Amino acid sequence: MTSYQLRPSLSFCHAGGRLIFLDVEADRYLTLPPAQERALIAYLDAGPAVGIxxxxxxxxxxxxxRPDRVVDDSxxxxxxxxxxxxxxIxxxxxxxxxxxxVMTQ
Known part of the structure; x- marks a missing residue:
């Protein structure tokens, strides 16, 4: 079964009962349609084995x-x-x- 992860340049928080996304790559905030939001929450809570x-x-x-091998380049x-x-002091x-x-370093 294929495993997925949130796109690397995308992050979200739960606020006011909704998921608010920050798309750093596109430099914008966004929300998902309710059906997609529910699917994402269910997938993140349950994982790929449930078949959502x-x-x-x-x-x-x-x-x-999700890549087969995770490379930590941080x-x-x-x-x-x-x-x-x-x-x-x-x-x-x-x-x-x-x-x-200090400014040149």
């Missing part, structure tokens, strides 16, 4: 086929050694050269 018809969501590019952030609150005001160094 998501063909309209696939045709509308809301859901895309950058890894180093664990901070201390917080900015622990860094002492300098007694003198910052120099113009310091500000320029």
């Amino acid at each position: 018809d998501v063909s309209a969501l696939v045709a509308g590019n809301v859901l895309v086929k 950058p890894e952030a180093a664990v901070p050694a201390r917080s900015a609150m622990e860094i002492p 300098p007694d003198s005001p910052p120099r113009l050269r310091d500000a320029a160094d």
Whole structure:
């Protein structure tokens, strides 16, 4: 059975009893027709094994086929050694050269 996921540039939240989508790629907000919204909620809750018809969501590019192998290409952030609150505040005001160094990095 084919497994689907939400298109990567699409995210949503549940607000006011509806799903509100942000399509980053198209730079717009949108909602789905009620039947598609119900199908998406059912699919996300139950998974592909239940056999919910998501063909309209696939045709509308809301859901895309889940890749067989998931590649995590998100950058890894180093664990901070201390917080900015622990860094002492300098007694003198910052120099113009310091500000320029920060802006070039």
